[in-house]
Structure formats: C-alpha cells, structure tokens
Amino acid sequence: MNRIKQKLQEDHKLLSIYFTAGFPNIDDTEKIIVDLEKSGVDFIEIGLPFSDPLADGPTIQESSTKALKNGMTTKKLFEQLDGIREKVEIPLIIMGYFNPILQYGVEDFCKKCQSVGIDGLIIPDLPVDVYHEKYQKLFEKYGLINVFLITPQTSDERIKFIDSVSDGFIYMVSSASVTGSTTGFGEETRKYFKRINDLQLKNPQIVGFGIKDSETFDQATEYAKGAIIGSAFIKYVDKNGVSDISSFVQNVKALT
Amino acid sequence: MSYQVDEKGYYGEFGGAYIPEMLYPNVEELRSRYLDIMKEESFQKEFKELLKEYVGRPTPLYYAKRFSEKYGTKVYLKREDLCHTGAHKVNNTIGQILMAQKLGKNRIIAETGAGQHGVATATVCALMGMECIVYMGEIDIDRQAPNVARMKMLGAKVVPAKSGSRTLKDATNEAIRDWINNPVDTHYIIGSVVGPHPYPDMVARFQSVISEEIKVQLKEKEGKEDPDYVVACVGGGSNAAGAYYHYLDNPEVGIIAVEAAGKGVDSGESAATSALGKMGIIHGSKTLLMQTGDGQITEPYSISAGLDYPGVGPMHANLFTSGRGEFISITDEDAMKAGLELAKLEGIIPAIETSHALAIFETRKFEKDDIVVVNLSGRGDKDLNTYIEYFSL
Numbered sequence: 001m002n003r004i005k006q007k008l009q010e011d012h013k014l015l016s017i018y019f020t021a022g023f024p025n026i027d028d029t030e031k032i033i034v035d036l037e038k039s040g041v042d043f044i045e046i047g048l049p050f051s052d053p054l055a056d057g058p059t060i061q062e063s064s065t066k067a068l069k070n071g072m073t074t075k076k077l078f079e080q081l082d083g084i085r086e087k088v089e090i091p092l093i094i095m096g097y098f099n100p101i102l103q104y105g106v107e108d109f110c111k112k113c114q115s116v117g118i119d120g121l122i123i124p125d126l127p128v129d130v131y132h133e134k135y136q137k138l139f140e141k142y143g144l145i146n147v148f149l150i151t152p153q154t155s156d157e158r159i160k161f162i163d164s165v166s167d168g169f170i171y172m173v174s175s176a177s178v179t180g181s182t183t184g185f186g187e188e189t190r191k192y193f194k195r196i197n198d199l200q201l202k203n204p205q206i207v208g209f210g211i212k213d214s215e216t217f218d219q220a221t222e223y224a225k226g227a228i229i230g231s232a233f234i235k236y237v238d239k240n241g242v243s244d245i246s247s248f249v250q251n252v253k254a255l256t
Numbered sequence: 257m258s259y260q261v262d263e264k265g266y267y268g269e270f271g272g273a274y275i276p277e278m279l280y281p282n283v284e285e286l287r288s289r290y291l292d293i294m295k296e297e298s299f300q301k302e303f304k305e306l307l308k309e310y311v312g313r314p315t316p317l318y319y320a321k322r323f324s325e326k327y328g329t330k331v332y333l334k335r336e337d338l339c340h341t342g343a344h345k346v347n348n349t350i351g352q353i354l355m356a357q358k359l360g361k362n363r364i365i366a367e368t369g370a371g372q373h374g375v376a377t378a379t380v381c382a383l384m385g386m387e388c389i390v391y392m393g394e395i396d397i398d399r400q401a402p403n404v405a406r407m408k409m410l411g412a413k414v415v416p417a418k419s420g421s422r423t424l425k426d427a428t429n430e431a432i433r434d435w436i437n438n439p440v441d442t443h444y445i446i447g448s449v450v451g452p453h454p455y456p457d458m459v460a461r462f463q464s465v466i467s468e469e470i471k472v473q474l475k476e477k478e479g480k481e482d483p484d485y486v487v488a489c490v491g492g493g494s495n496a497a498g499a500y501y502h503y504l505d506n507p508e509v510g511i512i513a514v515e516a517a518g519k520g521v522d523s524g525e526s527a528a529t530s531a532l533g534k535m536g537i538i539h540g541s542k543t544l545l546m547q548t549g550d551g552q553i554t555e556p557y558s559i560s561a562g563l564d565y566p567g568v569g570p571m572h573a574n575l576f577t578s579g580r581g582e583f584i585s586i587t588d589e590d591a592m593k594a595g596l597e598l599a600k601l602e603g604i605i606p607a608i609e610t611s612h613a614l615a616i617f618e619t620r621k622f623e624k625d626d627i628v629v630v631n632l633s634g635r636g637d638k639d640l641n642t643y644i645e646y647f648s649l
Contacts, residue, residue, distance in 0.1 A: 051552040052425060052538070054432050055276040061419050073550040098274060099537040103551030124276040125537065149277040153439050158280070173278060176439045 003091040003119045004145050004168050007042055008204055014042040014226030015217065015252060016206060017233050018095060020063040021046050021080070022072025028242050029080040030087070035242070037090040039249035042226065045122065048077060048096030055124040057178040059231040063238070074104045078112050085117035093147065095122040106135060110142040120145035120168055132165050147171050149208075152192045156199060163201040172196060172205040172224060179209055179231050185219045197223035214254045259504040259571070259580055261460075265453025266542075268578060270570035273452035275540045278436040282444075283540075285359065287454045293358045294351075294461065306350050307465060310383070311340045313347075317473035317629070322601040329622035332483070333604070333632040334470055336495060343607065343634030344463060344495045345376035349445055351462030353380040356443035363387045363442045367431040369396055369424035370561030371403025372634065373447030378412035388412040391430040393423035396561065403638060421555045424565055428539050448492025449569035452540030456497075456569050463498025470629055471502055478627060485510040485622065488631040489613040491527070491563035493572045495633035500575075510582065512620070513572060514613045516558035517585035527556035528585035529568040530576045538567040544576065559588035559642065560608035562634075590615040592646050595636060607634030608642060 007014065017036050021029050029046070036044050049064035049072050056064070077094075084092070094113065101109045101123065113121070121144055126135070128148050139146050145168035150159050153176060162170060174189055185193075196205060204225035211220050212232035220227040229252065236248045265271050265287070273283055293299055307313040315335040324331045336344040349366075356364060364381050366388070368374030374390040381388035390407055394416040397404055407414050420426040428451075435444045449456040449463075471481040486503055488496035490513045503509040518526035526532060533544035538553060545567035546554045558564045568576075575581030586594075595611030598604050606614065610633045622628055636643065643649060 051420065051554075052429055054429055054539075055278060055436065057433070058419060065420060068552060075550070097537075099547070099553070100551030102536060103534070103547065103549065125274045125540070127274060127277075127280070130272065130274070151278050151281075151439075153281040154277060155281070176278065177437050178278075178433045 002143060002145055002168070003089070004043065004093070007091050008169060008225065013221040014206065016043045016045060016226060016228040017041050017249070018045040018047055018228060018230035019233060019237070020049055020060060020067050021077050022049055022067030022070045023063040023234070024066070024237055024241065026070040026072060029077070030084065031242055032245065033084060033090070033092070034087055035245040036249065037088045039246040040253060041090065041249055043091035043093060045093045045095045045228065046077070048074060048094055048100060050097040050100055053097060055178055057231060059234050060179050063234045074100050074109070078116055081116040081118070091119045092117065093120040093122055094118055098123050098126045107138055110138055110144055113144055114142040118144065120147055122147045122171060124149060128162050128165055136165065149173050150196070152176055152189070159196070159199060159201070163203055166203045168203060169225065170201065170203045170205045171228070172207045174207050174210045174220065177209060185210065185216065190219070190222070193223045214252050217252055259575060259578070261453070261457040261571070265457070267570045267574035270541070270543045270573040271453055271456060272542050273540055274537045274542060275452045276436070278439070279432070279452070282435060282439055283452050289359065290355065290454050290458050293355060299354060299358065303351055303354055307347065311346055311350060312338060313465065314469045314473070315339060317470055317477065319477065320602050323598065326601065327617040327622070328624055329626045329628055332474070332627065332629045334466060334499065334629055336466065336631060336633050337604070337606065337610070337635035341376050341379050342637060343372050343376070344466065344498060345373045345447060346379065347465055347498065348447065348459050348462040348494060349373070349376040349380045352443070352445040353384050353386065356386070356445070357384065359443060361441055361443035363438065364445055365389045365391065365431050365434050365442055366445045366447060367391045367424065367427040368447065369393070369427065369564060370638065371396070371400040371407065372562060372638065374412070374414070375403055375406050375410070377445050377447070378407040378410035381412060382410045389434065390414050391417050391427040391434070393417045393421070393427045395422045396424065396427070400561065423555065425553065432539070448494040449497040449571055450492040450539055450541055450567060456541065456571055459494055460497040460501055460571060463494050464501035466495070466498035466631060467500065467502040470499070474627070474629070482506060482509050483627040483629045485512055485626065485628045486631070487512040487514065487613050487616065487628060489514045489563060489609045489633060490568060490572055491516070491565045491609065492567070493569040495631050497569060497571055499629070499631035511575060511580060512582045512584060512616065513575065514616055515583060515585045516560055516563035516591070516612055517587045518557040518559070520587055521585055525557035527558040527563050527565065529566065530583040531585055533568065541567070541570050543567050543570045544573040560591065560612065562607065562609040563612065584616050584620060586612040586615040590618065592643070595643065596647065604632070605636035606632055607636050608639045610634055
C-alpha cells in the first residue's frame with residue numbers, strides 16, 4: 001500500500017513539512033529528510049525548485065532561486081534521493097511546477113519517482129482536467145498519488161470533481177493567497193474549513209498556506225486531517241541552518 | 257484546419273490553461289463569459305466608439321513610396337504608431353477595461369516590460385476612474401523612467417517586481433500573484449497574446465481591428481482586400497496577432513513574423529524564441545519558450561524591451577511549427593539601422609520593436625508587384641534615448 005495512504009489511516013493529526021531541495025545548501029536534502037523523520041514529522045514535501053513559481057510567495061521563491069544557483073536540477077535531486085529508502089520510511093512527496101517535469105519527460109519522471117521511492121506528487125500548475133485526461137493513468141502505473149489544491153473560491157461542484165479524481169488527500173489552501181502570506185486564521189477561514197468538512201469527501205484534507213506554529217497548526221486541523229508547513233520552515237533553516245531541525249518541529253508539536 | 261483557437265483553448269498543440277487552482281475561478285469566469293460579453297451590442301458599440309473617438313481609429317494604411325522604391329516592392333505601413341499612447345497596445349486595454357466593467361470588477365492590475373502596456377492600462381483606468389496597479393521589474397523601472405512617470409501622472413500605482421531577474425517575466429509573476437491574493441474584485445489586463453486561455457484569444461480579438469481595417473483600406477487602394485504578405489514583429493505577439501487575424505486562414509496571404517535576435521541568435525543574448533525555444537509552460541500557457549535543459553525559464557535579451565520576453569503567444573508557436581508563418585530574426589544592429597532609415601525615407605520614427613519588422617527588407621526579397629503590409633506597431637518617442645546613445649545623435 002502506498003505510504004501516504006497508510007499514514008492517512010493513523011489516528012492522529014498529521015504534520016507535513018515542505019522544504020526546497022538545494023536550500024540552504026545543495027547537499028542538505030538527505031539530512032533534512034532524515035532529521036524530519038526522526039523529529040516525528042508525518043510526511044515530507046520535497047520542493048523541486050523552479051525559476052518562476054507562480055503560486056508561491058517571496059520566501060519559497062527566494063529559496064528556489066538560491067537552490068537553482070546552488071546547482072539543483074531534477075537530475076541532481078533524483079541522484080540525492082537514490083538510496084533514501086534505505087534510510088527513511090516516511091512518505092515522500094515531490095512538489096514541483098509542471099515545466100521541469102515536462103522537460104524531464106512526464107513518464108521518465110514518474111518512473112524515476114517510483115524507483116527512488118517517492119509516493120506522491122503535487123504539481124500546482126497541472127490542472128485537474130488535464131491530469132484526468134492525459135496523465136492519470138501514467139501516474140497510477142507508477143504508484144504515484146497526485147494531490148490537488150482547493151481554495152476558498154473553489155466551487156462545491158469542482159471540489160467534488162477533484163475529490164473523485166483524487167486518491168490520497170486533498171491539499172486545502174487556507175486562504176486566497178500565495179504561500180507564506182497569511183497571519184493566523186480568521187472567522188471566514190474557519191467557516192471555509194467547516195464547509196469543506198461538511199461536504200463529507202472521500203479524501204481527507206490537509207491544510208496548507210499560513211501554518212507556522214503550534215497554534216495555527218491546531219486551528220487548521222480542527223476539521224482537517226493534518227497541516228503543511230512550508231515558508232516558516234524555510235525561514236527557520238535560512239536563519240539557523242539544518243543542524244537542529246528537531247527544535248523547529250518540537251516547537252510546532254508542543255501543544256498537540 | 258484553422259489557425260484560430262479551438263474550443264478547448266488550443267492552437268494546434270499550444271495554449272490551454274496551466275494554472276494553479278487558486279486562479280481557476282477567475283480564469284474560468286472570464287473563459288465562460290468573454291465571447292458572450294464581446295458579442296453584446298452595448299459592448300461592441302462602446303468599444304467601437306472609444307476606438308474611434310478616443311484612440312483615433314481607423315489608423316491610416318500608408319503607402320510608403322520612397323521605402324518601396326528603395327526595396328523594389330510595394331510596402332504599406334499600418335500606422336498603429338498613431339494610436340493614442342503611441343502604440344497598438346491601447347486597442348486591447350480599451351477592450352479589457354470594458355470587459356472588466358461587465359464582469360463587475362473595480363480593481364485593475366497589469367504587468368509591463370518597457371512600460372507601453374502599463375501606460376495603455378493606466379490610461380484606460382484613468383478614463384474609467386478605476387484603481388490601477390502596474391507591476392514592473394525593478395530593473396525596467398530604472399531603464400524606463402519616462403513611462404514610469406507617465407503611469408504615475410495617470411494615477412496608477414507602479415509596484416516594483418523584486419523577485420527573480422526583476423524584468424518582464426517577473427512582473428508577470430507578481431501580477432499573477434496579486435490576482436491569486438485578490439480573487440474577487442480584480443481583473444488582470446494581460447498585455448499580449450500570452451497567458452492562460454482565454455487571454456491569447458481575447459487579446460487577439462481586441463487587436464484584430466488592425467487586420468479588419470487593413471482589409472477595407474487595401475480594397476480602397478488596391479482593389480483587393482488581401483496583401484501578398486503581412487509583416488509584424490513578435491515578442492509576446494499581440495500586434496502581430498492583430499495584423500494576421502483575418503488572414504490566418506487565407507493561404508494566399510503570407511505571414512511573416514520577425515523576432516529579436518539580440519546580439520545574434522547564437523550569441524547567448526537573444527530573444528528569438530522560435531529559433532531557441534522548446535515547448536514548455538510559461539505563465540499558464542503551453543508554448544515555445546526559452547529555457548534550460550532542466551526546464552528553468554531563461555532570461556532573453558533584446559535592445560527592444562517590448563520583444564524581450566522568453567516565450568511567444570501560443571498562436572505564433574503554432575504558426576511556426578505548422579509552417580504557416582515564416583519566422584525571421586533580426587539583430588539589434590540591423591533593427592536600429594532600419595529604424596533610422598525609415599525616419600530618413602518616410603519621416604516616421606518607429607519604435608525599436610517595429611524597426612525589427614522593417615529590417616527584413618535588406619535580406620528578404622519580394623517581387624516588384626508584391627503588396628507587403630508592415631504593421632507599424634508603435635512610435636519611437638519612448639526609444640529616443642536608445643536611438644541617441646546608439647547613433648551618438
């Protein structure tokens with residue numbers, strides 16, 4: 001069974017951490033993954049850096065620019081991930097924009113993901129209808145779960161379509177924003193969380209965007225299965241390096 | 257086979273809407289309504305009236321006698337440089353501001369490179385009394401101070417794009433992010449035939465007034481609607497899309513697209529996307545774009561800021577790969593010479609973008625009886641500093 005699906009069956013709220021591969025240093029990938037698992041994180045999103053990350057705010061964009069300057073490429077990332085399954089069990093998801101994957105070759109990319117032990121993909125600019133029409137069979141062939149985003153503006157009808165195409169979890173964007181731009185959740189956002197909860201979707205939801213500490217984590221997971229931290233972690237490693245990743249994670253998990 | 261957009265938003269294999277879900281409601285709202293709105297009588301009436309009374313259309317189709325004599329063929333210039341604000345860009349911004357009103361939006365955002373589209377957007381926002389925010393690369397803000405000042409005079413807020421390479425593509429990224437952050441009240445006026453469907457088609461339709469007029473004007477002058485060739489410069493490709501539009505599916509009319517070779521196609525400093533690009537995704541559209549082998553979008557170069565874009569509209573990508581269009585690239589040097597030549601032969605100082613289209617006559621030979629229409633997309637006032645420096649005037 002796919003490691004993501006297995007994890008989703010566990011009876012507690014899940015914490016996912018995003019990091020940009022190649023940041024702060026080109027060779028930090030393995031250490032970050034190993035330490036995140038040790039610290040008790042539930043799954044990891046590995047950001048494949050892109051020159052023009054439309055859906056991301058300044059923090060992730062800057063980390064991507066730096067990672068590319070450091071020499072990160074798709075090929076390099078796969079080299080770094082080769083053998084990672086001998087070290088960790090944690091579900092691994094690659095989050096990347098569609099163009100680098102298209103240039104690598106979508107099937108080759110999927111095949112490579114399977115061979116290094118990647119469990120799922122998040123490709124924000126691959127729309128659900130294009131995926132459904134052209135790529136779903138391919139992803140499934142290589143055992144990859146594809147994760148779609150929904151936002152407060154996504155209609156119920158479309159959410160139901162996304163739910164029907166998904167087979168893992170749904171990435172629930174907390175607000176109308178790019179990554180890293182919100183400060184806490186207001187009444188409006190909670191109503192949205194509840195609305196989605198009430199739709200009784202077959203896939204659990206993991207909340208992303210705007211989660212940075214234990215308080216926001218708790219708010220986000222009141223109705224959802226888990227939450228994803230990205231920009232706040234990038235800021236942390238930018239400032240503190242990768243030597244003490246566990247204190248960041250402990251800090252988030254303090255209240256849970 | 258048609259070279260127009262198909263029902264799904266593709267030109268051949270190019271186009272589509274490769275956008276994050278956060279943009280879907282906005283783009284979908286536009287997609288589902290743009291054609292109906294454009295067909296409304298009240299919309300057409302207002303659009304045409306503004307083009308006539310405010311923009312100054314129809315623009316002349318001018319027979320360039322001395323230029324024609326020099327190159328031994330019949331050259332007509334479609335004078336988009338005479339449009340209000342100095343270029344064809346305003347045809348699109350007039351259309352889109354009316355579209356925004358129909359959609360009930362009250363806040364306008366735009367991206368700009370050299371500032372021409374920013375000025376055209378700020379202009380229509382002033383005209384309609386709407387809030388206007390223009391994203392512009394930090395580097396371009398320094399290079400294009402007069403246009404920044406114009407936008408400010410027109411009441412727009414100019415926001416520097418500080419990410420990435422701090423030029424047009426980053427300004428576009430920032431505008432898209434703004435739209436993600438403001439999904440309800442905001443309309444994004446894209447300046448070229450780029451971006452997710454329906455933008456390439458919508459912008460092409462607004463610019464299609466160019467070829468609509470050419471047909472009528474050429475009929476008056478030559479007794480036939482169709483020239484042998486239509487020539488236009490292509491960055492993103494909006495003036496070209498407008499000039500080709502009504503000729504796309506008429507094989508009797510040759511389509512010539514002129515790209516910026518910069519310092520030479522193989523120099524590493526070029527913007528000749530058809531020669532250097534590969535299929536990929538940029539700003540929500542599948543098209544030809546300049547990128548590394550790893551799929552990272554690279555920074556183009558041209559002396560002309562308006563051609564300095566790493567992609568090309570999906571319509572043009574399809575014209576190129578299908579062979580329907582003939583693509584020529586022109587260096588900075590040849591473009592600058594051609595601009596100076598037009599000034600001396602015809603008393604018209606063209607925008608440097610347009611100068612690229614004029615430069616092809618040195619190498620691309622036409623028959624004596626050929627009728628060649630060149631879309632004179634903009635005037636050279638904005639480029640005076642570049643001309644002054646280049647020729648030590």
